[in-house]
Amino acid sequence: MDYGNLKSRIRMSILYFQANVHGGLVIGTTNLSEFLTGYFTKFGDGACDLEPIINLTKSEVWNMAEIMGVPESIIRKPPSAGLWEGQRDEDELGLSYREIDNAVSEFRKNGRFPDTPAGEKIRELYNRSDHKRRLPLALED
Template structure:
């Protein structure tokens, strides 16, 4: 069997960190605000996003929020608190169980995805309220792999004001976590949205993020067809699943369509930058 390609194509961590931090500084300067609020899950993505924000904006301008549900793994909260302590940021605990359960009473217990979406949206309601209180912007944590595969909840974890990780694959986020010297527990744990007991991202997907990263890079970034991808060692089943997910989930990242009756223009960057 052909050995699958490695990760020699990923962005070096110092370069990725510089690009992400430049983006954060420029975007915050344009917003007129100084602070960001981030939901800290205890996972690698939120830890890296927070770490980059501290590097770019200073720890005093980053506020973390822990948003557990009653079925959340206890170690998730402990890991999130370890990240906040490592980064030296302020933080608070906001339990979402009461607000989520009020809605979930009408959602069947076996409707795991629906229930998970409710929890993700409850978390974002809290984050946006905290951001209003703090006069801050909500910082996103989703990476390119999750975005392309649609592994996010609209108006949940896919809702944010700015996101430093959106152009980075999961393996590039892992490299950044090592570069930022984040706690080992965060680096080593299995990725999980922690939406129900025992849930892991890779179990849900049916393959590893490492495989997803490689397929997405060569399929989308390099534009290789299936025959070329199979010659690199990827199975037809894996390629078919990834391609189907990208196509089916594109609505989550494409602009929301609306009727263009007169095709009126929206203000562009040049118009917004005008001083008159």
């Protein structure tokens, strides 16, 4: 995990360097399923200037990719942050994106995750990763 976080932060440093050199912005790739489960590295792949798909579940991103004509081989490739050989998102999360997206849909509707084993796991991930979705703490006068 430590190596994976370091790799993610180094990638982000390179992206920001390139954005600065070329006068551009860093565009994020975090989707709602990853955001709510905390499946991103703080100040790594979670750092960007614009998050265009953060309100879409992983399933909605796949659907959008199909509509846009993205090759099937890319859409069906098992999701991976590419942090080490053989790394797969669903293995790390312990849930499929179908399970996560179903729970996230419930969260969108009712403001809470379902009372199911998957919902409980996602609630735990959500609570444990709360710090990733907040600005750094600051001392007050």
